[in-house]
Amino acid sequence: MTVSPRLPTSIATVCLSGTLPDKLEAASSAGFEGIEIFENDLLTFDGTPGDVRRMCEDLDLAVTIFQPFRDFEAMPEPQRARNLDRAERKFDTMQALGTDLILVCSSVHPAALPEPERAAADFHEMADRASRRGLRVCYEALAWGRHVSRWRQAWDVVRRADHPALGLCLDSFHTLALGDDLGGIAADVPPEKLFFLQLADAPMLSMDALSWSRHHRLFPGQGELPVAPFLAELLAAGYAGPLSLEIFNDEFRAAPSRRIARDGLRSLVWLEEQVGRAPLPAIPALSGIEFVEFAVDAEAAGALGHFVSTLGFRRVGRHRSKEVELWRNGDANLVLNSEADSAAAEHFIQHGPSVCALAFRVDDPARLVARAEALHYSIWSERIGAGESSIPGIRAPDGTLIYLIQETAARPNWENDFHLEAEGQDGGMLGIDHVAQAVPPGMVDSYVLFFRALFGLTPDSPWDLPDPYGLVRSRAFIGGEGCLRLPLNVSESGRTGTGRFVSATAGAGVHHIAFLVRDAAKAVDAAAARAAPLLDIPANYYEDLGARFGLAEDELAMLSRRHLLYDRDASGGVYRHVYTASYRDRFFLEMVERSGGYAGFGAANASIRMAAQRRRDSGADFGGAESS
Numbered sequence: 001m002t003v004s005p006r007l008p009t010s011i012a013t014v015c016l017s018g019t020l021p022d023k024l025e026a027a028s029s030a031g032f033e034g035i036e037i038f039e040n041d042l043l044t045f046d047g048t049p050g051d052v053r054r055m056c057e058d059l060d061l062a063v064t065i066f067q068p069f070r071d072f073e074a075m076p077e078p079q080r081a082r083n084l085d086r087a088e089r090k091f092d093t094m095q096a097l098g099t100d101l102i103l104v105c106s107s108v109h110p111a112a113l114p115e116p117e118r119a120a121a122d123f124h125e126m127a128d129r130a131s132r133r134g135l136r137v138c139y140e141a142l143a144w145g146r147h148v149s150r151w152r153q154a155w156d157v158v159r160r161a162d163h164p165a166l167g168l169c170l171d172s173f174h175t176l177a178l179g180d181d182l183g184g185i186a187a188d189v190p191p192e193k194l195f196f197l198q199l200a201d202a203p204m205l206s207m208d209a210l211s212w213s214r215h216h217r218l219f220p221g222q223g224e225l226p227v228a229p230f231l232a233e234l235l236a237a238g239y240a241g242p243l244s245l246e247i248f249n250d251e252f253r254a255a256p257s258r259r260i261a262r263d264g265l266r267s268l269v270w271l272e273e274q275v276g277r278a279p280l281p282a283i284p285a286l287s288g289i290e291f292v293e294f295a296v297d298a299e300a301a302g303a304l305g306h307f308v309s310t311l312g313f314r315r316v317g318r319h320r321s322k323e324v325e326l327w328r329n330g331d332a333n334l335v336l337n338s339e340a341d342s343a344a345a346e347h348f349i350q351h352g353p354s355v356c357a358l359a360f361r362v363d364d365p366a367r368l369v370a371r372a373e374a375l376h377y378s379i380w381s382e383r384i385g386a387g388e389s390s391i392p393g394i395r396a397p398d399g400t401l402i403y404l405i406q407e408t409a410a411r412p413n414w415e416n417d418f419h420l421e422a423e424g425q426d427g428g429m430l431g432i433d434h435v436a437q438a439v440p441p442g443m444v445d446s447y448v449l450f451f452r453a454l455f456g457l458t459p460d461s462p463w464d465l466p467d468p469y470g471l472v473r474s475r476a477f478i479g480g481e482g483c484l485r486l487p488l489n490v491s492e493s494g495r496t497g498t499g500r501f502v503s504a505t506a507g508a509g510v511h512h513i514a515f516l517v518r519d520a521a522k523a524v525d526a527a528a529a530r531a532a533p534l535l536d537i538p539a540n541y542y543e544d545l546g547a548r549f550g551l552a553e554d555e556l557a558m559l560s561r562r563h564l565l566y567d568r569d570a571s572g573g574v575y576r577h578v579y580t581a582s583y584r585d586r587f588f589l590e591m592v593e594r595s596g597g598y599a600g601f602g603a604a605n606a607s608i609r610m611a612a613q614r615r616r617d618s619g620a621d622f623g624g625a626e627s628s
């Protein structure tokens with residue numbers, strides 16, 4: 001089979017924030033080849049269409065389409081004649097803009113007639129006038145169109161109109177939102193009638209199509225619609241025009257346009273891989289989190305070291321050439337980095353004591369780096385001393401580094417980089433179970449794309465977690481057959497734990513690290529003996545737990561005595577877990593025991609945890625100098 005060359009990329013101005021020049025600049029600098037000029041962006045611009053054309057030429061952007069032209073077809077006179085005049089005026093604009101294609105979306109006008117032959121006659125006339133100027137027209141079914149809402153109805157009109165300057169525009173959202181598909185399009189529609197393609201994804205929501213479309217569209221890969229099969233089918237039918245993104249999204253409109261444009265281009269690179277067009281370096285096997293690295297200064301390193309020591313961590317190594325400590329409990333590693341002039345130091349200045357890097361174990365780091373580059377993510381390599389390991393890092397959307405550690409049969413060789421001081425002792429932890437991040441509302445979709453497109457993580461079902469001061473929405477991303485678990489938490493309220501984290505640290509980042517233990521009860525007893533700042537859980541919780549799960553009295557007493565939280569899934573898998581108070585209102589730790597294949601995160605207990613943390617934090621926060 002011959003692999004066709006990749007199709008030109010394009011993005012609609014409506015996807016991006018800012019003025020028209022900002023939008024063009026962002027699209028061009030992200031690497032798009034084409035731009036859809038959304039009419040409103042032209043109307044609000046105080047230059048001429050010719051100025052827009054020149055800006056696009058300077059930025060190497062082709063104007064792929066001018067859109068939308070609304071409420072055109074099947075109107076009674078005199079609106080019919082007026083609409084054709086209106087079209088002529090828009091043709092003038094198109095010529096000045098330097099595009100030959102206009103999109104007409106299906107009419108929502110109450111007076112539009114339900115007669116496809118009338119619509120076809122109008123389109124024949126419009127296309128005829130367009131073709132006299134070397135222009136073309138394409139017709140798109142809006143999911144909420146008055147008489148035309150499906151692509152087959154739009155095709156029926158285009159077929160009847162039978163004019164070479166008239167074709168179809170397909171938009172994945174309008175088709176997929178109605179639960180429709182492109183079934184049979186290759187048999188019915190000749191390729192030369194497939195004029196334009198708009199790509200958009202969206203989360204599954206139950207709401208009317210118009211509100212869904214105008215506020216919740218996403219780039220392909222960020223939502224849940226089957227956009228890749230949609231594209232594959234259209235390519236099989238012979239579509240050869242641009243791949244153009246058309247996203248109406250409230251957060252995109254407010255976010256920095258360059259980040260959003262970059263994500264858009266990434267989504268198309270990923271989509272072309274999904275449909276087998278332009279393969280990327282394959283995703284290597286991921287097998288867990290080798291370490292979590294904190295950016296600290298000397299003072300914070302002391303306090304944080306004390307904090308984690310209450311969970312049984314011990315300092316086991318010092319870096320051979322840098323101010324970096326390795327703390328370990330069993331197979332869980334924490335790195336405390338206070339080295340000046342490093343990525344960690346930069347992170348510390350911007351965010352204070354916080355997680356600046358995660359290290360994933362990967363069977364082929366170089367291949368993942370190549371994939372990251374193909375997806376336009378930035379790569380970081382830290383300055384190293386002689387003989388030390390060079391560990392590649394990838395920048396996450398908030399600037400946190402994801403280091404890639406070569407997975408080997410044995411544990412990675414920390415000896416290269418660290419003087420190990422206290423080997424041999426084992427605090428018994430089995431590793432890092434999951435790492436949750438707090439993300440500001442406008443950043444979530446960037447993370448979703450990062451996790452899915454780069455690492456191939458799959459999203460778990462979303463959860464609403466009620467904090468006493470607002471709702472936290474949570475969604476975990478899972479990879480490596482469950483070895484890698486990364487919940488993302490977002491809150492519109494600045495007063496929730498998640499919201500306060502985001503403002504305290506000026507950005508996104510890790511606010512919770514869970515360690516896997518063999519026996520939660522033993523782990524709690526040991527931590528309590530070290531005066532760990534564990535949360536107090538109210539008696540009401542255990543009352544309800546007993547009622548919900550029918551736990552035996554002695555088991556319930558065992559849990560409540562230790563303030564252990566408990567969850568059980570439908571197939572009997574059990575989760576026992578305990579949380580600490582937060583470290584300076586920033587992040588907190590958890591110890592978890594999983595049995596019977598439990599795969600969740602105890603989401604049912606999150607509200608109990610958040611309320612307990614607020615009680616705790618409004619009293620004495622654990623600052624490291626003293627516990628409880």
Ligand SMILES: O=C(O)c1ccc(O)c(O)c1
Nearest residue numbers: 068105140171213214246
């Ligand atoms: O929401 C709209 O009106 C609208 C306009 C033009 C489009 O291409 C579209 O998909 C939707």
Ligand SMILES: [Mg+2]
Nearest residue numbers: 140171198246
């Ligand atoms: Mg559209």
